[in-house]
Amino acid sequence: MADDPDLPExxxxxxxxxxxxxxAVLGQQAAEAGFLDAWNHGRLHHAWMLTGPKGVGKATLAWKIARFLLTTPDPGTDGGLFGAPEPPGSLDTDPESPVARRMRALAEPRLFLLRRAPNDKRNAISQVITVDEVRRMKSFFALSAADGGRRVAIVDSVDEMNPNAANALLKLLEEPPPGTTFLMVSHQPARLLPTIRSRCRELRLTPLAPDALSDALTQAGGLAQPHEIAALSELAGGSAGEAFRLTNLEGLETYAALVTLFSTLPRLDRPRALALSEAAGARGQGDRFDLVLTQIELFLSRLARAAAKRETPPEAAPGEAALFARLAPGTAAARPWAELAQSLTLRARRGKSVNLDPAALLMDILLRIDAMAGSLASG
Known part of the structure; x- marks a missing residue:
């Protein structure tokens, strides 16, 4: 874990x-109930993989489970004169218990947090979890637990491991240390080693409903007006993390501007397109540039799905439904728009990897969308 307070977590x-x-974990009652049922029936697996879209509460649930594990007596524990404790009805624990306070301070001796660490120069966070960090976790397990009891390891996220780290983790999962529970966050479990997945029990978290998304956004300190929640839910895909990012970067306004621009297809308003490209591609606007690229991909994906299903999704910006109906009037338009979305995503990634001018890259993408709209209109 990062020990340098000057570096971001x-x-x-x-x-x-x-x-x-x-x-609190919001909107994930089924996942919480699944873990609690396993606990109360003595079926606690040594490794749990918390999966689902990014930003729906997987890490929050992992920490909640860790607090529960480190403060709750095992099922069947002899309670002495008072008898065995009643099975818990929830994963809730006292937020001001000594264990909870130590966990917030990253000072709980029975917990190990495995995440990306500072690089060799200690001037930035590494892009991957390295094998050295897994070895540190293995050394942690080699030490006896402070009270001889349970230990917990949180891996956030297992997707960020390099191959050597993944293989080292696999060995620990194959021969788990006694009394240890692994809680592993994964946004894309299909990309992991099948041998790692096969040694874990999955807790699947789902996209948040609009009301839960609103509560989670408020809990995280995000500000959104009630009339914005439906649009945020559409654009964020039920992810509180993505909704938080959108509110910070004025994502709703950006998407609305894209819908307005695309309303000029197939005769793209080039001055407006150029202005958008130059603003998003300006120096120091990396987050804005990434947001625009993501939202273009999202627009095209929503357009293709609307065509394929012949069903317009709830509007994420004024005029979106009418625009979808005009740009994709039949199911035959679904495949071309979907293929364009995929090809433009790859083009954007290649362009960024070779440091193409961001404004030029974005303008090229907009022109290709205009060409597709023209081709479909003339066809």
Missing amino acids: PDRTEGAPHPRETA
């Missing part, structure tokens, strides 16, 4: 509380 959304500081 790699498992924390900028501007939001860290998952260990978050009071």
Whole structure:
């Protein structure tokens, strides 16, 4: 874990509380109930993989489960004169218990947090979890637990491991240390080693409904008006983390501007397109540039799905439904728009990897969208 206070925590959304500081898991009652049922029936697996879209509460649930594991007596524990304790009815624990306070301070001796660490120069966070960090976790397990009891390891996220780190983790999962529970966050479990997945029990978290998304956004300190929640839910895909990012970067306004621009297709308003490209591609606007690229991809994907299903989704910006109906009037338009979305995503990634001028790259993408609209209109 990062020990340098001058470096950002790699498992924390900028501007939001860290998952260990978050009071509640919202909208994931089924996942909580699944873990609690396993606990109460003596079926606690040694490794749990928390999966689902990014930003729906996986890390928050991992920390909640860790607090529960480190403060709750095992099922069947002899309660002495008072008898065995009643099975818990929830994963809730006292937020001001000594264990909870130590966990918030990253000072609980029975907990290990595995995440990306500072690089060799200690001037930035590494892009991957390295094998050295897994070896540190293995050394942690080699030490006896402070009270001889349970230990917990949180991995956030397992997707960020390099191959050597993944293989080292696999060995630990194959021969788990006694009394240890692994809680592993994964946004894309299909990309992991099948042997790692096969040794874990999955807790699947789902996209948040609009009301839960609104509550989660408020809990994280995000500001959104009630009339914006439906649009945020559409654009964020039920992810509180993505909704938080959108509110910080004025994502709703950006998407609305894209819909207005695309309303000029197939005769693209080039001066307006150039202005958008230059503003998003300006120096120091990396987050804005990434947002525009993401929202273009999202617009095209929503357009293709609307065509394929012949069903317009709830509007994420004024005029979106009418624009979808005009640009994709039949199911035959679904495939061309979907293929264009895929090709433009790859083009954007290649362009960024070779440091193409961001404004020129974005303008090229807009012109290709205009060409597709013209081709479909003439066809």
